[in-house]
Amino acid sequence: MDAKRIAAERAVDYIQDGMIVGLGTGSTAYWAIQKLGLKVQGGLQIKAIATSVQSEELARNLGIPLVSFAEMNEIDMTIDGADEVDQELNLIKGGGGALLREKIVAAASKQFIVIVDESKLVKRLGTFPLPVEIVPFGHEVTIKKLYDLGYEPRLRKIDNETFVTDNGNYIVDGHFGDIEAPQELHNKLNLIPGVVDNGLFVNMTRRVVVGYQDGEISELEK
Numbered sequence: 001m002d003a004k005r006i007a008a009e010r011a012v013d014y015i016q017d018g019m020i021v022g023l024g025t026g027s028t029a030y031w032a033i034q035k036l037g038l039k040v041q042g043g044l045q046i047k048a049i050a051t052s053v054q055s056e057e058l059a060r061n062l063g064i065p066l067v068s069f070a071e072m073n074e075i076d077m078t079i080d081g082a083d084e085v086d087q088e089l090n091l092i093k094g095g096g097g098a099l100l101r102e103k104i105v106a107a108a109s110k111q112f113i114v115i116v117d118e119s120k121l122v123k124r125l126g127t128f129p130l131p132v133e134i135v136p137f138g139h140e141v142t143i144k145k146l147y148d149l150g151y152e153p154r155l156r157k158i159d160n161e162t163f164v165t166d167n168g169n170y171i172v173d174g175h176f177g178d179i180e181a182p183q184e185l186h187n188k189l190n191l192i193p194g195v196v197d198n199g200l201f202v203n204m205t206r207r208v209v210v211g212y213q214d215g216e217i218s219e220l221e222k
């Protein structure tokens with residue numbers, strides 16, 4: 001079985017009746033939502049809030065009841081993927097462009113479980129290009145300010161069209177080299193006018209479920 005799927009399905013075992021569940025975005029979260037859908041069809045009583053339009057549609061098609069922040073303000077458990085996980089369980093996320101909603105949902109969650117395959121584990125964050133969500137207005141000057149920070153920002157494009165997030169914003173991707181102080185960098189980036197948020201998730205998760213090619217699973221805890 002796919003290593004991402006193994007991790008995702010293991011994490012879903014933590015979901016219990018009555019919970020409000022945050023649904024992640026991406027190819028690993030896809031498997032968690034699928035498994036959750038099967039459990040709901042089998043009688044599990046939960047309500048969910050999604051981190052993207054894509055995950056919301058998937059959940060709806062599977063019959064998972066959805067809620068919004070207008071109806072509650074705390075999530076019991078969120079399960080989401082990541083692009084990189086370091087030894088402190090800090091993350092880079094946003095490869096799928098959903099980092100802002102993912103961070104809002106993770107920050108509103110009592111527990112935030114991250115699901116990855118082994119390829120996402122790194123000693124230090126920074127090989128994966130860090131996504132930064134920026135507003136379209138003045139994006140040229142925002143990108144210049146990012147460049148001045150030592151970042152080599154590239155406006156994300158899909159099929160030659162500028163990628164637009166579910167929030168109507170743009171994403172830039174770029175390298176900072178090895179990210180030695182993720183919290184510091186996170187704060188610096190978010191202070192730039194025009195930056196909405198960035199893909200660094202520092203000190204947000206205490207549990208990472210890792211799936212391996214050979215079918216093994218491990219859980220990293222903090």
Ligand SMILES: O=C(CO)[C@H](O)[C@H](O)COP(=O)(O)O
Pocket residue numbers: 024025026027028029080081082083092093094095096097098099102
């Ligand atoms: O942050 C994300 C989307 O914004 C994803 O969780 C991240 O990109 C990992 O994706 P995948 O599970 O497809 O490898």
